[in-house]
Amino acid sequence: MDGSDAKRNRAVERVRAMLAKAAATDFEAEAQSFEEHALRLMAAYEIEERELRDSGTYESEHVPCHHFGNAQTGAVLLISGVARMFGAYPVQVSHSGKFTVSLTATPPQFDLTMTLVDHLFPQLMADITRDRPRSRRDYSIGWATKVLTRLELTQHRVYAQTDALVPTTTDAEHAFKSKNGPARKGRRLTVGHEYNHGVTAGERADLNQQQLRDKPR
Numbered sequence: 001m002d003g004s005d006a007k008r009n010r011a012v013e014r015v016r017a018m019l020a021k022a023a024a025t026d027f028e029a030e031a032q033s034f035e036e037h038a039l040r041l042m043a044a045y046e047i048e049e050r051e052l053r054d055s056g057t058y059e060s061e062h063v064p065c066h067h068f069g070n071a072q073t074g075a076v077l078l079i080s081g082v083a084r085m086f087g088a089y090p091v092q093v094s095h096s097g098k099f100t101v102s103l104t105a106t107p108p109q110f111d112l113t114m115t116l117v118d119h120l121f122p123q124l125m126a127d128i129t130r131d132r133p134r135s136r137r138d139y140s141i142g143w144a145t146k147v148l149t150r151l152e153l154t155q156h157r158v159y160a161q162t163d164a165l166v167p168t169t170t171d172a173e174h175a176f177k178s179k180n181g182p183a184r185k186g187r188r189l190t191v192g193h194e195y196n197h198g199v200t201a202g203e204r205a206d207l208n209q210q211q212l213r214d215k216p217r
Contacts, residue, residue: 011045014038016052050107058175061110066098068121071128073189074140074198076101078120081148083113085155087167089176091183104176109167119208120147127201135194142191142198147205154207 015038022034041047050059063079065072079101080090088105103110124143133139159166176183 008045008047011041012047012051015041015047019052056106058104058106058172059110060176060179061103061105062093063101063103063114063117064098065100068125068140070136071124071140072099073137074124074142074144075099075121077141078124078144078147079103079113079117081144082116082120082151083109084169085151085167086112087169087172088113089169089172091176092186104172106172109172116151116208120205123205127198127205131197131201133194133197135192138191138194139198139201141189142195142200143202143205144198145195146199146202147207150202150205151207 018034018038018041022031022038025031025034065075065079068075076092076099080092083090083101083103083105086105086109088103088109091102091104093100093102103113105113124140127143128136128139131139156166
């Protein structure tokens with residue numbers, strides 16, 4: 001963590017403290033002063049409201065995938081796989097052919113998941129544009145499958161170097177089921193020959209290995 005990250009983390013803690021004081025005081029003027037101070041800090045450091053929540057609390061975050069068009073199946077697979085790597089629990093939701101991934105995750109798990117996903121998605125779309133597969137669906141599934149295999153191998157190697165335990169989805173899954181009950185099982189995917197072309201392209205993807213060294217807090 002560099003100096004700017006440490007300074008920002010201290011600002012987050014100060015905002016939390018200010019809001020706690022605002023909630024605790026019986027004096028309206030004092031509460032307003034604390035809240036205004038907190039809002040100024042949030043604006044100065046671009047702190048989002050979700051960053052102020054308890055980092056150990058599981059929440060539901062929804063990631064839409066329909067904007068990936070015919071590649072949305074691969075996008076769902078990629079988001080789900082990355083989320084599991086960081087200990088989050090993904091569930092696919094489909095409505096009128098449009099897919100969304102519902103993630104049960106702590107704020108740090110969600111941030112790590114989306115940071116890595118945001119690094120990978122532009123590469124997938126660039127490969128699709130370059131290779132022009134007849135089936136974007138099958139190509140994206142192959143691409144995501146290969147990338148996830150590489151990510152998992154790299155993550156296990158990185159964690160082994162520090163004798164750390166690889167995150168599991170046990171706690172997140174329990175949090176999901178306690179609120180929603182068991183998730184419905186997804187259908188088995190069938191693919192065509194463009195799958196193999198996607199696998200080949202996925203071998204070239206940049207994984208951002210530094211990201212894999214960051215562990216959910």
